[in-house]
Amino acid sequence: MRQFTAVVNPTAGGSTGAAALLALARRLREAGAELHTEYSRSLAHAQELARDAGRRGRVVLAVGGDGIAGGIGGALSGTGATLGLVPAGRGNDFARALELPTEPAALARILLEGEPRHVDTIEVESAVHDRTVVLGSVYAGVDALANRHANRSRLLRGAASYYAGGLRAAATWRPARYRVTIDGEEHAHTGYTVVVANSGYYGSGRVIAPDARVDDGLLDVVMIEDAPRRLFFALMNDLRTGAHVHRPQVRMERGREIRVVADRDVPYGADGEVDALLPVTLRVLPGALRVLC
CATH class of the missing domain: 3.40.50.10330 (Probable inorganic polyphosphate/atp-NAD kinase; domain 1)
Known part of the structure; x- marks a missing residue:
C-alpha cells in the first residue's frame, strides 16, 4: 500500500x-x-x-x-x-x-x-534567477502581464481573474520585438507573446497548444503576432477551443531548446508563479518526472 x-x-x-x-x-x-x-x-x-x-x-x-x-x-x-x-x-x-x-x-x-507515467519537464535558465524546473508552460508577453494582474486580484477568482487580467494587460500592451531561437535556428517575431508549452493548456483551461503532449520530448512554441486589438480579442476567444492556430497571426514551431529575447523589458511567467524578465532559455527534460495518472 x-x-x-x-x-x-x-x-x-x-x-x-x-x-x-x-x-x-x-x-x-x-x-x-x-x-x-x-x-x-x-x-x-x-x-x-x-x-x-x-x-x-x-x-x-x-x-x-x-x-x-x-x-x-x-x-x-x-x-x-x-x-x-x-x-x-x-x-x-x-x-x-x-x-x-x-x-x-x-x-x-x-x-x-x-501506474506512474513518465512525463517531460521544462528547465528554465535565466541570467538573473537560479535554474528552475516547471511542468506546464513558459510565456513571455501580454499573457505574463495578465497573469501578474490575476495573481494580484483580490476580488476575482478562477477564469474570471484571468479574463479581467487579460483585458487590463491588452489595453496597455504595445507589440514587442522578439528573437526566438529554436534548436539553433533564429526566428524574428513582433507581437503579443511567445509561449513555450509542454502542456496544451494555460490560463485556466485555454487551449494554447492543441498538439502539445507531455511525454513527446518536445516543446511547442506558439508566437502570436501583432494584430489590431479587435482581432486580438477575437483570437483570445479562440483559445477556448484551440481554433487560434488556424489564424495567420499565429505561428507554431517545435523544439528541444528555445531561447527568447526581446527589445525591451518583457515579463515572462511559468506555471502561474515565476515573475521575471527576458531573456530566458528553456530546455525539455524528457521523461524526467513520474506522475500518477
Whole structure:
C-alpha cells in the first residue's frame, strides 16, 4: 500500500485546497494507505517538504493549483520520486492535460492504483534567477502581464481573474520585438507573446497548444503576432477551443531548446508563479518526472 505525503498550499483557490484534501484523505485512509499532511509557508518550503518526502520513498501529493504543482513537480524532476496531483487551485491546467478527475472517489482510485507515467519537464535558465524546473508552460508577453494582474486580484477568482487580467494587460500592451531561437535556428517575431508549452493548456483551461503532449520530448512554441486589438480579442476567444492556430497571426514551431529575447523589458511567467524578465532559455527534460495518472 502506498504511503503519501500531501503538501498543501493553504491559499490555493481560497480555502479549497484543504477541503479537497479532506474529502480525498478519508478515501485513501479507508483503503489502508498512510497519509501525512504538511502545510507550506511558501513555494520554496513546499519544494523542501516534497524533496524530503520523496527521498523517503513516499508519494508526494501537490494540493493546490498550477503554481504548487509546477513547483513541487520541478523539485522532484529527475529524482525518481513519484508525484500525485490534487487539483484545488485557480487554473489546474497540468492536471487538466493529464485528464485527472476532481471527484474525490475517482481521484483516490488513480492515486491508489494508477501506474506512474513518465512525463517531460521544462528547465528554465535565466541570467538573473537560479535554474528552475516547471511542468506546464513558459510565456513571455501580454499573457505574463495578465497573469501578474490575476495573481494580484483580490476580488476575482478562477477564469474570471484571468479574463479581467487579460483585458487590463491588452489595453496597455504595445507589440514587442522578439528573437526566438529554436534548436539553433533564429526566428524574428513582433507581437503579443511567445509561449513555450509542454502542456496544451494555460490560463485556466485555454487551449494554447492543441498538439502539445507531455511525454513527446518536445516543446511547442506558439508566437502570436501583432494584430489590431479587435482581432486580438477575437483570437483570445479562440483559445477556448484551440481554433487560434488556424489564424495567420499565429505561428507554431517545435523544439528541444528555445531561447527568447526581446527589445525591451518583457515579463515572462511559468506555471502561474515565476515573475521575471527576458531573456530566458528553456530546455525539455524528457521523461524526467513520474506522475500518477
